[in-house]
Amino acid sequence: MAERTYLQAISDGLRQEMRRDKRVFVIGEDVGVYGGAFKVTLGFQEEFGAWRVIDAPLSETAIVGGCTGAALMGMRPVAEMQFADFVSCAWDHLVTVAAKQFYRAGTPVPMVVRLPSGGGFSGGPFHSQNPESSFAHIPGLKCVCPATPEDAKGLLATAIEDPNPVLYFEHKHLYRRLKAEVPEERYTIPFGEARTHRVGEDISVITWGAMVHTADEAAEELAKEDVSVEVVDLRTVMPWDRKAVLASVEKTSKVLVLHEDTRTGGFGAEIAATIAEEAFESLDAPVKRIAAPDSPVPFSPPLEKAFIPQVETVASGLRELAAY
């Protein structure tokens, strides 16, 4: 065990996989010489060489499409989008080729696309998004959203092993702010398995990514008011752990679905609809959602603070549910 930041855990995990499996290679912008915009691959090119840590031209399509081709040929590419926001340039390839290739042609595409996502530091509209819902919607793709250093490492190993295209959303605002004890050895965490971040009795919060910590802080406040809040960290958005969510709702009968992505059509809508459909008779209150409002991510701090769900907002929502 060692104390590692969220970023270090990802870096460690990636390095471990590259040492373990020669088929794994990294490609992205500024990942080689520069070590990655966020320094996730710092030192990698020195260790693995320029043909396993490839500095690509500014070409998300070529990067992602290239990974598809390489994966079809048996490699295990790990692409880095410099910001999750730029994946829109490669959306076509993910959705058109990568997602559908196994279905149509029986040839798996075992690739990973790492996506530094999320906001909270005045990154503005193009450096702060959480685009997981649009990809969770595409059959054939998997979406992973770790919230802790330990989960980040284990989920990355699983992602690289997975024979499907996996979008790995690493929340950049957690990179250096979270530290935890992380096992040094290799381990995997299965997809589609949620983790109860905090056990509670009165209300369930279903969430992922950085919002797990926001929910936790809000739960701490509510605990002082004698309301016991459970926080369920989905860890992966596609597939997502339906069973765990329904079990938690069964227990508390009051549920808040929380995500940093915008509200309309955010993945929380899918979860809320599923809860309403499958846990109707367990509900003691309407299924509540808290998410960012339907706007691009604003730049100015007061605007951004009004955009990203804050602890007070979540606590307020929890109080409403408690009183219902």
Added chain:
Amino acid sequence: MATGTIIDVVMPQMGVSVSEGTIVKWLKSEGETIEADEALLEISTDKVDTEVPSPGTGVVAKILVHEGETVDVGTKLAEIAPEGAGPAVAEPEPAVEPEPAVEPELAPEPATAAAAAEADAPSSAESPGPAAPAAPAVPAETPAPAAAGDSSENGKSFVSPVVARIAAEHGVDVGTIQGTGQGGRVTKKDILAFIESGPAPAPAAPPEAAPTEAEPVAPAAPTEPSAQPTAPPVIANAQPQAAGTGETLEPMNAMRRGIAEHMRRSLDTAAHVTSAIEVDMSKVVAIREKLKASYQKDYGVNPTYLAFVGRAAVDTLHDYPWINGELRDDQIVTRNYVNLGIAVELADGKGLIVPVIKNAEGLNLLGLARSITDIAARARDKKLLPDDVQGGTFTITNPGGYGTFHGTPVISQPQAGILGTYALVKRPWVVQDALGNDVLAIRPIMNITLTYDHRLVDGALAGRFLHDVREKLQSWGEDRY
């Protein structure tokens, strides 16, 4: 920058994921002057080492973080005093408060169920009647799902899916449970606590409760805890709430719970409407004066106004079988007898009970007065038998003992009506003189109410009933008993 106020120097954020920085070197010391944009210190972060330019011109007044220290982004590192600055007055931070989610407005509830709304102060009274002071139902601003049409109206009766399911699983009538949720609805916690603690015993003789027929009692609740299937064990009894400042807490006793349950259920069952009529009791007063002494001497019985009203009412009920009737499923039950319930206030004032005088139609004034005295005494002495509190077909309550002149009692289920009698008050009254002219007189006036179940009894019928009762009282003959 600000004229005369201190300028703060803070740790900058050098990159989107950077959260802290380290002071490498101060390029100026306290007391030295510095120009705006001039390099003030060197810092080191995960991403980059850089110089920090001064945010203003002035003198380095205070250095707060020293070389080698690592602090979070945004931490104040130093203060710069512009030339001629006064004492440090920090610029008020522009308060950036994101609006938290709007708290649901707690609007007072418009009158809901008829009777309940008119909470005339309940005397702690005998009747099962004094309607619960209308707890303003909080309309949920989030629309109550499913059943709720107008949520504010349904606050009290909305049953959430999980509560419905648990109720069905345990055969519990949700209406028998007191709700602590929004609008008074029964929450999951409420019903689970209810099931766990077992139902309240009948408000009958406190010792021996459990008349299995359960008239004024929570119906159908499985009384044996053992009979419950695997109740969801997770939610334990509702966490006992701690008393707030200035508050004291005491548990409800069985009788209180029984009353509470019955009141709630009655209001939820019957469509309560109250009609009132003022009765000139002069004749009754006069006769009573005459009879008082002899009744006391010969029978040891006090002919109370209640006995007179009771006699008149029972007599009248003969002509109004529905008011003495009952709605049972889809059928109207009428009887050829009147079991008259009399609401009795218990000695400590903390409860009430309604013993029943069986076959009151066969009792004259004396008989009725006697029965009333007897059951009241037995009630206060806790000597009532289960049979004494069952089978009532109509009830009279007398909350007027404290001077109140009006009320809206709650019907004792499953009856169709309850008569309320109130204080006898001397009022100026318009009467006819010998010549038939209107003159003022002072008369003893008693307000009498009939609270009836409008599902069965309409206003006109109630009105006629009260009219007839009044007639009997106002024309009481000396020879009537």
Added chain:
Amino acid sequence: MTIAREADPVAAEAELRNSGLDREDLLTVYRNMLLTRGIEERGHILYKQGKIPGSFYTGRGNEGAAVGIATAMGPDDVGAPLHRDMGVHITRGVEPWRIIANYMGKEDGPARGKDGNVHMADARLGLIAMVSHLPAMLPVAVGAALAFRIREESRVAIGWFGEGSAARGDAHEAMNLAGVRRLPMVFVCDNNQWAYSTPTHLGFATPNIADRARSYGFEGVVVDGTDVLAVYREAKRAIEKARSGGGPTLIECMTLRMEGHAVHDDAFYVPKDMFEEWAKHDPIERFRTWLKDYADLREQEEEEIAADLKKLLNEAIRRAEESPLPDPATVTEGVYAAPEDLDTPHHK
């Protein structure tokens, strides 16, 4: 004025001997071209008979280009052909009955009914299934070449695209990356002069697509796409260059799309005289003539080949018709791969 190199036509048999194709091989080339056309003609009829759902695309007039490139591929090379390149599938050895089954949406087509017409590929034969968003397969082919480069394998990837699709960013990004990294890649542009109804002068502003190659750091060559042996020669050159680390080449095969964009298009916008002119350059006819002249192709041989193919096609159609339609219950099967599925020939 084009800046790409213009390939010489194939002049004499002697030149050909140097390329390594013996008579057998030549007849195989011929057969493959005939089979390509035969499948598409028969499929065309089946389509009009309502036996093939969806739409129907042919590469009539492109047989020489497709077969020519594919013949030059090594056994372990990989290609991502498009819908005018049925000749590539045939040359690599995809069984005709499975192609027709694919047209029909049957279980036994390479796409198992999940995708139709030429959106199919047999990975065991080194083929990658195309998508509709052209030229999306170019970055994918480049990715394959990248894998070969990383693993230092002497394999080559070939990516096809049409002159119309060259307008999309995928083409640029793919070629740019391939050029920057000198990947073992051959880009083949099927320039059949019409992108649906869009003529070339509305698609790009240079005389040839191959002109762009220089801006990506490699050579472009324009070749007569109806001259199968010229195509073969250029393909061989480019593939071997790539294999030996010389980087990519862009080969532009000039043809005319002899039918509409798809069967539902009658190509009214193509000038009649263009059709007439290019009909004279029918690749199969050209090659037959050449074979007669230089390879001693006899009439009897021709007839045997024709009869053989006819039988083959009849059999293929029969077998495809007998193949079952997929079970509706399997509609969501195969959305995600399981670890066991990683056992395809290329996932090593």
